[in-house]
Amino acid sequence: PFYTRETQDDSYFSAYADIGIHEDMLADTVRTNAYRLAILRCWEQIRGKVVVDVGAGTGILSLFCVQAGARKVYAIEASALAEETRKVVKANGMEGRIEVVHGRAEEVELPEKVDVIVSEWMGYSLLYESMLPSVIYVRDKWLKKGGLLLPSKATMYLAPITDAEVEDRLQFWEDIGTKYHVDMSALKPYAHRCITRKVQVKPVQMEDILATPAKVMTFDLTEVSAEDLSCVQGAFSFSCYGWSQMQGFATWFDVLFPSPKPVLLSTSPYSEDTHWMQSVMSLDESVQVTQDTRVNGVIKITPNSRNNRFLDMALKYSIDGREEVERLYPMDDCR
Amino acid sequence: PFYTRETQDDSYFSAYADIGIHEDMLADTVRTNAYRLAILRCWEQIRGKVVVDVGAGTGILSLFCVQAGARKVYAIEASALAEETRKVVKANGMEGRIEVVHGRAEEVELPEKVDVIVSEWMGYSLLYESMLPSVIYVRDKWLKKGGLLLPSKATMYLAPITDAEVEDRLQFWEDIGTKYHVDMSALKPYAHRCITRKVQVKPVQMEDILATPAKVMTFDLTEVSAEDLSCVQGAFSFSCYGWSQMQGFATWFDVLFPSPKPVLLSTSPYSEDTHWMQSVMSLDESVQVTQDTRVNGVIKITPNSRNNRFLDMALKYSIDGREEVERLYPMDDCR
Numbered sequence: 001p002f003y004t005r006e007t008q009d010d011s012y013f014s015a016y017a018d019i020g021i022h023e024d025m026l027a028d029t030v031r032t033n034a035y036r037l038a039i040l041r042c043w044e045q046i047r048g049k050v051v052v053d054v055g056a057g058t059g060i061l062s063l064f065c066v067q068a069g070a071r072k073v074y075a076i077e078a079s080a081l082a083e084e085t086r087k088v089v090k091a092n093g094m095e096g097r098i099e100v101v102h103g104r105a106e107e108v109e110l111p112e113k114v115d116v117i118v119s120e121w122m123g124y125s126l127l128y129e130s131m132l133p134s135v136i137y138v139r140d141k142w143l144k145k146g147g148l149l150l151p152s153k154a155t156m157y158l159a160p161i162t163d164a165e166v167e168d169r170l171q172f173w174e175d176i177g178t179k180y181h182v183d184m185s186a187l188k189p190y191a192h193r194c195i196t197r198k199v200q201v202k203p204v205q206m207e208d209i210l211a212t213p214a215k216v217m218t219f220d221l222t223e224v225s226a227e228d229l230s231c232v233q234g235a236f237s238f239s240c241y242g243w244s245q246m247q248g249f250a251t252w253f254d255v256l257f258p259s260p261k262p263v264l265l266s267t268s269p270y271s272e273d274t275h276w277m278q279s280v281m282s283l284d285e286s287v288q289v290t291q292d293t294r295v296n297g298v299i300k301i302t303p304n305s306r307n308n309r310f311l312d313m314a315l316k317y318s319i320d321g322r323e324e325v326e327r328l329y330p331m332d333d334c335r
Numbered sequence: 336p337f338y339t340r341e342t343q344d345d346s347y348f349s350a351y352a353d354i355g356i357h358e359d360m361l362a363d364t365v366r367t368n369a370y371r372l373a374i375l376r377c378w379e380q381i382r383g384k385v386v387v388d389v390g391a392g393t394g395i396l397s398l399f400c401v402q403a404g405a406r407k408v409y410a411i412e413a414s415a416l417a418e419e420t421r422k423v424v425k426a427n428g429m430e431g432r433i434e435v436v437h438g439r440a441e442e443v444e445l446p447e448k449v450d451v452i453v454s455e456w457m458g459y460s461l462l463y464e465s466m467l468p469s470v471i472y473v474r475d476k477w478l479k480k481g482g483l484l485l486p487s488k489a490t491m492y493l494a495p496i497t498d499a500e501v502e503d504r505l506q507f508w509e510d511i512g513t514k515y516h517v518d519m520s521a522l523k524p525y526a527h528r529c530i531t532r533k534v535q536v537k538p539v540q541m542e543d544i545l546a547t548p549a550k551v552m553t554f555d556l557t558e559v560s561a562e563d564l565s566c567v568q569g570a571f572s573f574s575c576y577g578w579s580q581m582q583g584f585a586t587w588f589d590v591l592f593p594s595p596k597p598v599l600l601s602t603s604p605y606s607e608d609t610h611w612m613q614s615v616m617s618l619d620e621s622v623q624v625t626q627d628t629r630v631n632g633v634i635k636i637t638p639n640s641r642n643n644r645f646l647d648m649a650l651k652y653s654i655d656g657r658e659e660v661e662r663l664y665p666m667d668d669c670r
Contacts, residue, residue, distance in 0.1 A: 019522070019529035023504065026511045026519075036515060063517045084525040091521035169358065176361045180371060182398045184361075186426035187354070190419040194354035 038257030211238035373592030
């Protein structure tokens with residue numbers, strides 16, 4: 001998913017009723033092709049079986065499951081788009097195979113247990129918009145023992161980065177001032193605070209990564225519980241590649257599909273771009289690092305207490321053995 | 336101004352506390368240079384005089400007024416940015432000349448009447464975000480009789496257009512379906528409704544304009560009252576240039592600065608691009624027009640009853656003498 005604006009749950013689902021968000025998700029061919037490939041490669045496990053698609057949207061993953069031979073697909077969609085999904089199903093001649101179920105994953109009743117769960121639940125920085133608990137709920141209630149989850153594993157990564165974009169946005173205030181013959185540089189500290197106050201969803205270039213990324217957390221989706229997700233954390237310990245200005249940390253994720261030949265959907269800066277981009281947490285001040293400079297710490301992620309679709313990302317870190325820094329980065333209104 | 340998201344007034348001002356919005360406004364050199372030029376050209380009316388800057392933001396217009404010789408500038412700013420504006424003033428050595436007044440234009444007290452009002456109050460399609468009533472309030476309360484308003488006149492334009500972008504976004508559902516070997520074309524009617532439900536703020540190309548634009552309304556800012564703005568309307572009557580698909584109407588505006596050599600800040604598709612772009616209202620179905628096809632109608636704009644920063648744009652029109660069509664286009668959450 002690719003959630004952008006509103007806050008409460010009704011707004012959350014109404015955002016998915018707008019077509020623009022689905023344009024963006026389907027235009028992300030890395031995402032959609034990874035699902036398509038994984039589903040088709042799992043045809044032996046899907047053929048003749050019952051599938052549930054949690055948060056079906058336009059229904060594209062349900063269509064892929066029928067192409068892979070599913071006997072029946074329950075396409076759960078909470079937003080008003082569900083009516084349109086029915087039309088898509090019909091246009092593809094799959095009314096007999098796909099049943100669109102308009103409702104929330106936690107509230108709908110299915111006529112039978114399922115063999116497979118397919119869902120594209122990942123938000124920015126993996127956990128933004130907190131849709132995974134809905135998938136877990138469906139798994140515990142409707143998935144047969146030993147059933148298949150697509151994807152089945154998710155990993156979050158973290159790495160120290162240099163970040164010219166923040167510098168460029170600050171430099172703007174020098175340049176624009178010169179252009180208009182006034183001095184606007186007094187705004188730079190404030191601009192820095194505005195820009196770095198929250199998690200920034202934006203692209204990170206691989207050459208800006210300053211050390212081998214750490215796997216900070218891994219979720220086995222066949223086992224993880226909603227409670228496990230109420231507070232997740234992971235430690236990291238980096239050894240920098242070389243001389244550079246460290247300006248923040250970036251996170252990204254990948255999810256694994258357990259087909260006979262596994263498919264990995266990666267949102268890494270080392271992989272092809274996706275609509276998820278990366279998520280950046282900037283330091284208050286940049287720090288000079290050099291070869292083998294140690295950067296140690298812990299990241300802790302909790303749903304925001306006022307809106308559980310939002311996240312609070314807490315970082316605790318120490319660079320080069322200096323005093324530990326603690327900072328909270330809200331991840332709320334991501335564009 | 337360049338307001339994007341939130342709804343109520345606190346959110347309105349908090350949006351202006353974020354630096355990004357000011358980056359976008361100052362990066363719009365058409366906008367900022369028009370104000371700079373107009374202010375400097377009015378130096379004879381500003382020199383030694385008292386100015387109020389309504390919604391000062393970063394303070395840039397206030398700085399221009401001091402450069403033009405103002406004795407005193409009251410820079411009214413309601414958002415938390417006001418503290419930063421003070422720093423900008425100080426960095427420019429203008430503490431003695433510019434007084435930043437942190438508060439709402441309707442609530443602040445100034446120690447004296449003013450000779451000049453400068454304000455950049457224009458929103459998308461001129462009236463979005465409804466800041467003009469605040470300028471009118473300040474004018475009636477604080478401007479000396481015969482004082483100068485910068486700008487002093489605003490005009491809104493309307494024209495019939497062809498609009499390939501909507502077609503392109505609909506075509507997406509054909510193309511993407513082919514790419515994934517499924518049929519997604521059933522979503523096109525829904526996508527059309529989503530895209531065209533509201534006023535779309537986006538660039539219109541001059542070659543997409545199908546008839547000589549109409550001036551649908553003009554505001555003399557020295558005289559217009561807040562009551563006048565509670566419902567504004569204008570009639571139009573077009574005679575199309577030639578054979579084309581008419582897909583909607585576009586609006587834009589210009590404002591005039593009454594300097595000895597007048598300055599016009601135009602957001603027309605015939606002028607240089609600005610951050611205001613143009614505003615588009617799409618027809619439900621495109622209509623074939625040809626040379627001299629008549630398009631007549633009325634546009635009526637009212638603040639939205641639930642949130643007066645938003646607008647309701649009502650169109651009533653008839654193409655080629657056919658049955659009159661009435662439609663309401665909300666202008667709420669503009670990006």
